[in-house]
Amino acid sequence: MAAKSRPKSDAPDASDRVSRIREGVTAAILEHRLLPGTKLGEDEIGEIYGASRTLVRTALQQLAHEGIVDIEKNRGAFVARPTPADAREVFEARRLIEPTIVDHAIDAVSPAWIDRLQRHLAEEREAELRGDARASVRLSGDFHRLVAEMSGHSIYLGFLKELIARSSLIILLYRRHDTPACGTDHHAGIVAAIRKRDSGTARAQMLSHLNEIEAELFLKDPAADELRLADVLGL
Amino acid sequence: MAAKSRPKSDAPDASDRVSRIREGVTAAILEHRLLPGTKLGEDEIGEIYGASRTLVRTALQQLAHEGIVDIEKNRGAFVARPTPADAREVFEARRLIEPTIVDHAIDAVSPAWIDRLQRHLAEEREAELRGDARASVRLSGDFHRLVAEMSGHSIYLGFLKELIARSSLIILLYRRHDTPACGTDHHAGIVAAIRKRDSGTARAQMLSHLNEIEAELFLKDPAADELRLADVLGL
DNA sequence: CAGGCGCAGATTGTATAAAGTTTCGCCTGT
DNA sequence: ACAGGCGAAACTTTATACAATCTGCGCCTG
Numbered sequence: 001m002a003a004k005s006r007p008k009s010d011a012p013d014a015s016d017r018v019s020r021i022r023e024g025v026t027a028a029i030l031e032h033r034l035l036p037g038t039k040l041g042e043d044e045i046g047e048i049y050g051a052s053r054t055l056v057r058t059a060l061q062q063l064a065h066e067g068i069v070d071i072e073k074n075r076g077a078f079v080a081r082p083t084p085a086d087a088r089e090v091f092e093a094r095r096l097i098e099p100t101i102v103d104h105a106i107d108a109v110s111p112a113w114i115d116r117l118q119r120h121l122a123e124e125r126e127a128e129l130r131g132d133a134r135a136s137v138r139l140s141g142d143f144h145r146l147v148a149e150m151s152g153h154s155i156y157l158g159f160l161k162e163l164i165a166r167s168s169l170i171i172l173l174y175r176r177h178d179t180p181a182c183g184t185d186h187h188a189g190i191v192a193a194i195r196k197r198d199s200g201t202a203r204a205q206m207l208s209h210l211n212e213i214e215a216e217l218f219l220k221d222p223a224a225d226e227l228r229l230a231d232v233l234g235l
Numbered sequence: 236m237a238a239k240s241r242p243k244s245d246a247p248d249a250s251d252r253v254s255r256i257r258e259g260v261t262a263a264i265l266e267h268r269l270l271p272g273t274k275l276g277e278d279e280i281g282e283i284y285g286a287s288r289t290l291v292r293t294a295l296q297q298l299a300h301e302g303i304v305d306i307e308k309n310r311g312a313f314v315a316r317p318t319p320a321d322a323r324e325v326f327e328a329r330r331l332i333e334p335t336i337v338d339h340a341i342d343a344v345s346p347a348w349i350d351r352l353q354r355h356l357a358e359e360r361e362a363e364l365r366g367d368a369r370a371s372v373r374l375s376g377d378f379h380r381l382v383a384e385m386s387g388h389s390i391y392l393g394f395l396k397e398l399i400a401r402s403s404l405i406i407l408l409y410r411r412h413d414t415p416a417c418g419t420d421h422h423a424g425i426v427a428a429i430r431k432r433d434s435g436t437a438r439a440q441m442l443s444h445l446n447e448i449e450a451e452l453f454l455k456d457p458a459a460d461e462l463r464l465a466d467v468l469g470l
Numbered sequence: 471c472a473g474g475c476g477c478a479g480a481t482t483g484t485a486t487a488a489a490g491t492t493t494c495g496c497c498t499g500t
Numbered sequence: 501a502c503a504g505g506c507g508a509a510a511c512t513t514t515a516t517a518c519a520a521t522c523t524g525c526g527c528c529t530g
Contacts, residue, residue, distance in 0.1 A: 042512075052485055053512090061293060065300045073251075074491050074512055089390045096335055155324045159394055277482070287515050288482090309482060309521050 021049050021059040029068055029079060030141055030168045031134040036081040040069065068165045080169060084219040087170040091214045094163050097156060098144065098210060099203040102190065104151035106197050113150050117191045120146055124187065141168055143187050147194075167213075174217040186212070256284050256294040264303055264314060265376055265403045266369040271316040275304065303400045315404060319454040322405040326449045329398050332391060333379065333445060334438040337425065339386035341432050348385050352426045355381055359422065376403055378422050382429075402448075409452040421447070 025045070028034045040060060042053040049056070060077045063069035070080045082090070105113075120143055127135035141164045148157040186209040193202035260280070263269045281291045295312045298304035305315045317325070340348075355378060362370035376399045383392040421444040428437035 043510095054484060054486090057512090058293075058296060061296060062300060065297060076512065086389075089388055092388075093390050093394075096331065100331055153324055153327075154321075155328050155398075159328075163390075278480095289514060289516095292482095310523095311482065 017049070017051055018055050018059050018062075021045065021051060021056060022062055024049065025059065025063060026068070026165065027138065030165060031138045032168070032172050033134065034079050036079050036169055036173055038079045040077040040079065042076070066162050066165060068162075068169060080166070082166055082170050082173065084174070086166070087174060087214075087217065087219050090163055090166045090170060091210060093159075094167070095207060095210050097159060097163070098147075098206050101148050101151045101153065101156050101160065102194065102202045102206050103199055104153055104156075105147050106194055106199055106202060108150055108152050109194055109197060114191075114195050117146065117150075117194070121188055121191060137168065137171070140187075141165075147190070170217065171213070174219055176216055176218050252284070252286055253290050253294050253297075256280065256286060256291060257297055259284065260294065260298060261303070261400065262373070265400060266373045267403070267407050268369065269314050271314050271404055271408055273314045275312040275314065277311070301397050301400060303397075303404060315401070317401055317405050317408065319409070321401070322409060322449075322452065322454050325398055325401045325405060326445060328394075329402070330442060330445050332394060332398070333382075333441050336383050336386045336388065336391050336395065337429065337437045337441050338434055339388055339391075340382050341429055341434055341437060343385055343387055344429060344432060349426070349430050352381065352385075352429070356423055356426060372403065372406070375422075376400075382425070405452065406448070409454055411451055411453050 025034070025040070034040075042056045042060070045051075045060075046053050046056045060069055060071065064071045064077065068080050069077050071077045120139070124136070124139045124143065127139055144164055145157075145161060148160045151157070186205065190202055190205045190209065193205055260269070260275070269275075275295060277288045277291045277295070280286075280295075281288050284291070295304055295306065299306045299312065303315050304312050306312045355374070359371070359374045359378065362374055379399055380392070380396060383395045386392070421440065425437055425440045425444065428440055
């Protein structure tokens with residue numbers, strides 16, 4: 001409560017404290033710093049961000065609507081735990097939507113966008129080289145979001161943001177341990193195809209990229225027996 | 236809505252008072268009882284439903300996330316006013332998603348579902364015969380939602396719910412006056428194709444159905460001069 | 471008489487306090 | 501010793517009160 005005491009001329013910071021909370025928690029989830037099932041106490045988060053429970057609550061409700069947080073009545077908010085069925089649905093939806101998004105991105109191609117994409121690829125490569133797994137995971141998702149932004153389709157962008165966030169949780173839960181590094185090269189190939197405005201290749205590369213990610217998953221029963229029980233009985 | 240009991244983004248059940256508010260307002264918008272741009276005061280709604288502003292607020296925030304309510308800071312909530320650009324995006328997304336949904340519905344076909352669909356068609360015909368425009372509009376959207384529920388894809392269902400709600404606003408804003416009654420027959424044809432498990436026909440019928448709806452729209456400038464102004468200046 | 475300024479009413483944003491529910495620990499009875 | 505129940509603590513949920521902001525109308529000034 002000490003953070004806010006500017007009576008009149010404070011516009012930018014006070015404009016949206018809720019967004020900052022939401023984005024902070026989202027980033028933590030996307031970077032695998034918050035594990036599925038983790039309790040997200042209102043007091044706890046409120047103290048971290050210097051905000052009241054009211055604001056924390058609205059942020060958590062937005063995240064719940066995005067599917068990355070589960071709110072159980074009178075129990076609190078938890079980082080979502082996608083089931084294998086959820087995982088299959090998420091990736092099917094991505095296979096449906098993302099090739100179309102790439103098509104639209106090609107329609108919007110421009111030197112500025114190409115530059116932005118390539119700068120992103122450089123960031124990804126650097127994080128990979130640095131061995132920064134958390135940044136790698138986050139940037140990998142950001143690549144897909146960037147392409148969606150490029151497409152200019154606000155609805156597809158909104159849908160994809162949800163799907164990406166859930167994908168991050170899914171990968172964390174179900175990824176096989178023996179797989180090599182995720183395909184930064186795939187991303188580079190997609191960018192190259194976009195640059196050449198080769199729709200067919202771009203779509204195909206995006207599709208195979210998604211297939212490869214899903215192929216790296218082991219979508220059987222979750223690791224914990226407890227989770228399996230909740231899955232069987234809870235439905 | 237009983238088909239999915241997983242506490243995700245949609246309504247778990249009507250036991251919650253927030254859900255009742257949200258569904259009440261949603262129904263009013265889908266039935267064209269609330270017009271785009273209408274102010275949704277918190278006190279006003281709270282009095283109607285006998286709820287505190289806290290609950291009304293969360294309901295409105297959920298509706299805002301679904302895209303059928305716009306919340307302007309320090310101004311309040313208003314029924315959303317989709318732009319022509321929004322309309323094109325919505326229908327493009329529906330053309331992408333709904334054929335796939337129909338495919339999945341065919342996979343899940345069963346006598347119980349066929350019965351449910353045909354009872355729905357009967358309801359639609361009855362409302363049309365009765366000349367009940369509001370019920371017709373609502374039921375027409377419900378048909379698509381029903382097929383999505385049948386598909387068992389919770390993600391597609393969630394996406395489609397958003398798209399249907401927005402479509403309702405779009406149709407209200409941009410529909411030509413000289414068009415005949417919306418194709419109940421289209422729906423019947425889709426059900427017939429689903430029943431026969433004829434994927435190709437079902438997809439094609441759904442696609443042409445959506446194309447026909449969009450063709451009935453006049454996606455140029457909105458009717459009100461004021462709205463046109465907001466469109467030009469606001470963006 | 472037109473245009474700008476300012477005050478008042480209303481509405482939303484935020485915080486805090488009260489109420490209800492769940493959970494965990496402890497105690498008692500068998 | 502263990503099962504079951506009672507009770508307290510912590511948390512979420514809901515309501516209310518306060519503060520900040522915006523809109524509209526009236527008044528003053530040029």
